[in-house]
Amino acid sequence: MNRVLTGALVPLLLMASACTSSMPEPEPTRAAGSREPVLVFRIGQTLHVSDGDGNVKELVTMDSDPEQVLWSPDGARLAWASTREGESGSTVYVVDTATGAVRSYPCPCRGLAFLGDDLATVSADGTGLILISAQGDTSRVAFRKPITTRNTAEGAAMFARVVAGGRDQVAVKVPLDVYKTGIRAQSTLMSVDRAGTVTEMLHNQKGAAVWEALGSPAGDRIAWLDMPSSGACWHSQRIVDLGYANAKPTDPAMPTDEPFHRAHLPDQQTVLSYSWAGAGVVQTFGPVGAECQVMYPFRLVSYYREGGTWTHLATGLLGIAFGADGRTARLEPAAAEGPIESPNDTRRYTGRLVLSVPGADDRMLAENVEFFAFTPAQAAAAQVMPASTPPTPTAEPAGTDERGTPLSGPLYDLVREVWTAADSGDAAALLALCTSCDAATRTWLAKDGGAKVQRLLTSHPRRMADSLTYPGLAVEVCADTSGSGATAANAQTCTPEQLEDVVTLGIEPEVDLDYPTYGYRQPATESLLFRLDGGIPVWAGRA
Incomplete structure (x- = not known):
């Protein structure tokens, strides 16, 4: 749920003394008998904490919308970085979860994470870490070697960011050179301990699309959100994890x-x-x-x-x-x-x-x-x-149409009769119900028609005043989009029932990269049509 901080960069060093916060400090009171906080949550810009029984206390209202809120390893503090609109720098806030007391520190904050009990960020010049202790003291730890490699982008140290914390080190992402990797928005990862020792975590020249990360509760691993740059509507995100002591990412299918x-x-x-x-x-x-x-x-x-x-x-x-x-x-x-x-x-x-x-x-x-x-x-x-x-659902015809409206009436009664014939494996009974079908449909039914019919009848039909067509996607394409972005066919948004049919029937998408999504349509040759003929329900074959 956490998101990467994007505070503006300004020259450093941090002020060595804590600043008095201008933020409102809530009353540090607790409900009688409640215990220490075990859970934090955010509503808008307000942080709340809950104890183990679900007793909630409003903790603090932040002055802007942070992208990441961090627990200290002992659960006694919460920390975040905040950048106010119009300001070039950012501020680190630390709140005591027991009392609600807030302290603040000026900070360019190139990322933020806990290194043991200390908060850590990369210095403005990219040559070291700045640490903020639990008591509010600040110190600088110089990198023992450059944090860049032969594959990092020019000036990459100036854009290095702490992305995750740990017991003995933090993880720092450093942007790679797109001309060397051939892929945009790739980074390598370095671990840095409190002595300034820099160790390369990824030995892959192409790096990883590290967007944000979380340190494990034991402080020995990180998990990051990998988000390759592939267009607003076409990305495929996943979580990759990696141990500080084992530079082999875990990234299964x-x-x-x-x-x-x-x-x-x-x-x-x-x-x-x-x-x-x-x-x-x-x-x-x-x-x-x-x-x-x-x-x-x-x-x-x-x-x-x-x-x-x-x-x-x-x-x-x-x-x-x-x-x-x-x-x-x-x-x-x-x-x-x-x-x-x-x-x-x-x-x-x-x-x-x-x-x-x-x-x-x-x-x-x-x-x-x-x-x-x-x-x-x-x-x-x-x-x-x-x-x-x-439990395994009972196989039966869909009970609703493609808009989720329940089905009933003489046409649906005929559908259930056809289902029963198909389920029994009685090919003669199935063909007898399809007296209005053309020769091609009857030949189609003769080739394992029962299984085909049952599969189609589990889909959701398009319902008209005098007909049912299974699936409704044989009548009109739908688009997997919720916005106003049109597809090539100006299709309507797929309903849940239609997307269920896409999965059940294995309908392949219609791909048009000029539009933000996929369209889905079932071939008419793989459909069933039931209609009223002079008020009498008949199975008319395929649509």
């Missing part, structure tokens, strides 16, 4: 199980949230969103990955995280049906944050939550709960 298949994320997907849980990473994937792909809840899939093994956790969530003692935090869309919208197509989504604790009722902590994270101690002791295996 995406899941191939049924939940991921049903989510229909064919070539593009975005990472909606990720967090550490023990030695693995919890990840939630979804469509690209905005005007690129329509964001339906069934297309949101959450997984836990440790090494190369994927475990499905949930479908329909904007994010999920795990804590100690069986705690689970879930970010649920505001509505379970219909497209999920983001304000002004920003691809930032908010929802209801729900905390589950074994032996207690679920507690809805807040609405309009965008970011949430357990403390490192909670994440280290997380107990991951896989999704339960749903």
